[in-house]
Amino acid sequence: MAGKSELKALKSQNGRLRKKLEEAENKIRELENSIQEHKAANQSEKRKIKIGNWNIVKSGDYYRAHQRIKGKVHGVYLGKKLKEARAKIEAWEAKFFVKQS
Numbered sequence: 001m002a003g004k005s006e007l008k009a010l011k012s013q014n015g016r017l018r019k020k021l022e023e024a025e026n027k028i029r030e031l032e033n034s035i036q037e038h039k040a041a042n043q044s045e046k047r048k049i050k051i052g053n054w055n056i057v058k059s060g061d062y063y064r065a066h067q068r069i070k071g072k073v074h075g076v077y078l079g080k081k082l083k084e085a086r087a088k089i090e091a092w093e094a095k096f097f098v099k100q101s
Contacts, residue, residue, distance in 0.1 A: 029068075051086055065089055 049056035054065040056078070063078040063085065076092045078085045 045047055049082075054089055056082070056085065 044055065054067045054076070056067060057064050061080055063080070063082055065076040065078055065085065065088075067074055074096070076089055078088055
């Protein structure tokens with residue numbers, strides 16, 4: 001009779017293991033979907049934006065403009081919104097080029 005009880009215990013353990021395996025596979029699918037969504041969100045954030053010769057980059061929640069001038073990279077802080085970006089860049093350029101003259 002010990003054989004039947006062992007078989008029953010193994011079947012019970014097998015059922016629990018199958019359930020755990022199914023839960024783990026579901027968790028893996030959820031994580032894979034989350035990773036794909038995260039990658040898609042990052043790709044949309046990394047799209048290239050240019051204003052004039054300036055490359056606009058979003059760093060966290062903030063935008064910055066970068067341009068190489070005379071072999072040196074210069075950056076301009078633009079803030080959270082690009083609404084006034086062109087005006088900020090033009091103001092920086094006016095100040096920079098006045099200093100250079």
